[in-house]
Amino acid sequence: MALSASIDTREPSVRIEPSRASLAPTRARGGSNDAFSFWKLPQDWEAALECEIAESKAIAQHYLFEEYLAREDRRPPSRMQAYYAIKSLIPAAVRHRLNSAAIKMRAKREFPRWPCESALVDYWRDWLRISLHALKMSDAWHIGFWPDGMKSCIVLTHDVESPLGMSRMERMADLEERYNFRSSWNLPLAQYEIDWKLVERLRQRGFEFGAHGLSHDGRFFRSESDFTELAPLLQERAREHGLNGFRAPSTLRRGEWITRLSFDFDCSFSDSDPYEPQPGGTCSVFPFFLAHMVELPYTMPQDHTLIHLLHRSPMEIWAMKAKWIESLGGMILTLVHPDYCGSGNYLDEYENLLKQLNDFQSAWRALPSEVSAWWRCRDRMQLTVRGDFPSIAGPGSDRAVARMLSSEPLVD
Ligand SMILES: [Zn+2]
Structure with missing residues (x-):
């Protein structure tokens, strides 16, 4: 189906009822990250x-x-503490220049590539x-990565860093x-006054909100005692x-401490981001399990990185990366700040990014x-295959689609 105009008139993405993973002591069960669980092959192959499954884990x-x-x-670099002690005294523009210079001085990492x-x-x-090959098969069924036969996934997220960012959200x-x-939209819950009426208005329109920690003061994962407090x-x-x-x-993160929190999902990791104060990346353009939580790594370069640290126009890199992830059938997860991209040329x-994503017709548009x-x-x-007929059982299986592996772009 071709799009005649760039505005999509389809119905909003179908909703899966989020698991209301409460912040109560009873926690949702996490899943496995081995290759068999990733591909979701026929259950009786397990x-x-x-041995292959154990090794893949x-x-x-x-x-x-x-x-x-x-x-x-x-973990957060210890040198960050000196930075956070004086951060509030440095004007934002100077801070960006200092960070940009620091990035240039940082030894280039070979892995993960960016x-x-x-x-x-x-x-x-x-x-x-x-x-x-071990099973003497050339092709097989598996459970498609996304619901309703969709071939990739698009998730848009924002962190709102300041009242200025908040004032640009509605636009x-x-x-x-x-x-x-x-x-x-992720909000720091103890950094500035949050307009909860605005939050409610946007919720009514189908937007979602998450916790962006308490404050950008570097304390949360600084020490065991800070975290415990x-x-x-x-x-x-x-x-x-x-x-x-x-x-x-x-x-700034410690994976093992994040798992002590009672959230349904986390978005603190990237697939590859050498430009953050704590560089790294999970190399994953799909969700995975972080103990009881689902991890949704951001997979698109941050606006802040491209604009303020690398001084590049974001769209060129965004377009390339989005296309790459789409070609793999993965999850395009953006992290764009209204503080930096909420007005003018950057908006x-x-x-332009939204226009490009809008053209990905077989992508599932979903909230985290x-x-x-x-x-x-x-x-x-669980996938069962009898003769040539696959069937899928389990929660939500009415939206799952069995697909031949050879039809998956990831396999190609
Ligand atoms: Zn932030």
């Missing part, structure tokens, strides 16, 4: 592939949990080829609505305002909570 973990980094690089790192995608593909939301998108406060405020998703401020750039709910359901589904 026993025959036992360790290899996937190496990428997904950034285990290729030294342990001290999987903006596209295919190591994990290559691994999934190789594992499949070797496993099919950005209007723009997204014109292209029939809805997005998610601040986490209950964060959880309480998130519960009060019905926020089920989390993204760490400045993406035009963002509109919907992707999380889907990924949990898909993990629990």
Whole structure:
């Protein structure tokens, strides 16, 4: 189906009821990140592939949990503390210049490559080829990655860093609505006064909200005692305002501590981002499980990085990366700040991105909570093949589609 105009007139994306992972002590069950669970192959193959599956779990973990980094690089750098002590005294423009200079001085990392790192995608593909070969198969059914036969996924997210950003939200939301998108907005819950009436208005229009920690002061993951003190406060405020998703401020993170939080999903990791204060990346352009949470890594370069650190026009890199992820059937997850992109030329750039995404006809447009709910359901589904007829059982299976592996762009 071709689009005659750039505005999509289809109905909003079909909703999967988000698992209302409460912030209560009973936590949702997480799933597995091994290759068999990723591909969702016929269930009765599992026993025959036992060794391959066990090995794939360790290899996937190496990428997904950034285990290729030294342990001290999987936490906020200690030098950041000196920066945060004086951050509020430095005007934003000077701060951007200093950060940009610091990025240029930083030793270039070979891995993960930026903006596209295919190591994990290559691994999934190789594992499949070797496993099919071991089973003397050339092709097979699997459970499609996305519901309703969709071939890729688009998730739009924003972090709102200041009252200025907040004042620009409705305009950005209007723009997204014109292209029939809805997005998610993450708010720091103890940094500035939040206009909860505005939040409610946007919720009524189908937008979603998450917790962007408490403040961009570098404290949350600084030390065990800071975390122990601040986490209950964060959880309480998130519960009060019905926020089920989390993204760490400045993406400063400790994976093992994030899993102690009671959110439904987390968005603090990237697939590849060497430009954040804590560089790294999961190499994944698909969701995965972070203990009981679903991890939704942002997979598109941040506007802040492109504009303020690299001094590049965002659209060129956005267009290339979005196309790459779409060609793999993965999840395009944007992180754009209304503070930087909410007006003027940069808002035009963002509109250009929306136009491009609007042309991806077979992409599932979803909110983070919907992707999380889907990924949990898909993990629990079971595929059975009798003769040439696949059938899928489990929660949400009415929206799941069995597809031949050879029809998946990821396999090609
Ligand atoms: Zn932020």
